[in-house]
Amino acid sequence: MTTFIQLHLLTAYPAANLNRDDTGAPKTVVLGGATRLRISSQSLKRAWRTSELFEQALAGHIGIRTGRIAREAAQILVDSGIDAKKAVEYVKNIANCFGKVKEDKKPKDELTNAETEQLVHISPAEFEAVKALARRLAEEKRPATEEEAELLRHDRMAVD
Structure with missing residues (x-):
C-alpha cells in the first residue's frame, strides 16, 4: 500500500484579493x-x-485557449472573397477536428457556427497550420477534407 502525505500550508500574500467566487465575493x-x-x-x-x-x-511554445480556431480560418476565406455561409461550410471539418461545433439556428454573426462549443488548447504551430490550410482552401475554393483536418491536430505540442 502506498503512503501519501497531504500538506495544508498557510502562505502569506501581500494585501490583495487574489481570488473571488462567481458573485465577486472573496473566497x-x-x-x-x-x-x-x-x-x-x-x-x-x-x-x-x-x-x-x-x-x-517558454516563448513560442505557449498554447492558445480559443473556441474560434475554425472561425479564424473562415475569416481568411471571407477576406479572400468567399461568401460567409460557404466559408463556414468549408471549415466545418476543421471545427469538428477540434471540438463540437456550435449550431446556432439564428446566429447574430454569420461566422458563429464556425466556432466550437468549448475552448480548445492549441499550440502556435497548430494555429499556423490551420491558417495555412485556410489560405490553400481560399485559393482552391473548396472545403477542407476530413483527412486534411485530422493532420492539424497534434497531441501535447504546447506548454500550459
Whole structure:
C-alpha cells in the first residue's frame, strides 16, 4: 500500500484579493477557528501562466485557449472573397477536428457556427497550420477534407 502525505500550508500574500467566487465575493475558508482568504490552485496557475517570467522562458511554445480556431480560418476565406455561409461550410471539418461545433439556428454573426462549443488548447504551430490550410482552401475554393483536418491536430505540442 502506498503512503501519501497531504500538506495544508498557510502562505502569506501581500494585501490583495487574489481570488473571488462567481458573485465577486472573496473566497474564504475557516482554518484553525479563523476565517481566512482562500486562493485556489486554479488562481495560482493562471497567475503563473500570465507572468512575464513564464512567457520569456517558454516563448513560442505557449498554447492558445480559443473556441474560434475554425472561425479564424473562415475569416481568411471571407477576406479572400468567399461568401460567409460557404466559408463556414468549408471549415466545418476543421471545427469538428477540434471540438463540437456550435449550431446556432439564428446566429447574430454569420461566422458563429464556425466556432466550437468549448475552448480548445492549441499550440502556435497548430494555429499556423490551420491558417495555412485556410489560405490553400481560399485559393482552391473548396472545403477542407476530413483527412486534411485530422493532420492539424497534434497531441501535447504546447506548454500550459
